[in-house]
Amino acid sequence: HLLVEISPSVRISDLVRTLKSVSSGKIRQEFSQQIRHYLWGKRFWTRSYCVISVGDGAPTQVIEKYIQKQKRPTNN
Template sequence: MSRFKKLSHAIWHCQYHIVWVPKYRFRILTGRVAEEVARCIRTFSEQQKAEVIELNVQIDHVHLLVMVPPKVAISDFVGTVKGRTAIRVFNKFRELKQKPYRGNHFWARGYCVDTVGLDAEKIRAYVLYQERREKRAEQLKLDV
């Protein structure tokens, strides 16, 4: 089984490690709130055809390792997941609206994202291998 996924005109393996925090880094991601946040992240990721590889909801931040299709911009993906999760959590846990969230924002602005892929050395070696292979093929054409 290949680690690549397929679209009609592309094969892909776009894996991201994303981290974000609640507003003011309040330590509120516990118990039922954390369970609801995790459930929402999985649901909204699936709706965008993304695959959650790992999800860890800590007391004051979220770690998400996810494969996102190349046709979905990562900023759109994160915006959708954070925005829709915030709406769902505020609707389910109305007592959180009593907390000092300016403008009813559940999450802090921004996020951290890092791509997860092949080892850079492996990619470099592969590129060099392809270059040598291409030169050999050209040389064989000249020898004929």
């Protein structure tokens, strides 16, 4: 989960593509051996994503609290 504030002129698809690209590169660089069996072929991320927007005046503290309460992934 990420809570970001961006300009309305920024395309969300461009933001997501950049976040996925940069994070994938950094994770691969540091943990290449550990993540190998988790990949989809050579892909680190799937092509899908979910974006939920919140307009002006929305209680960001409530959203932050929701994100903080999400369960962490388990190692199965």
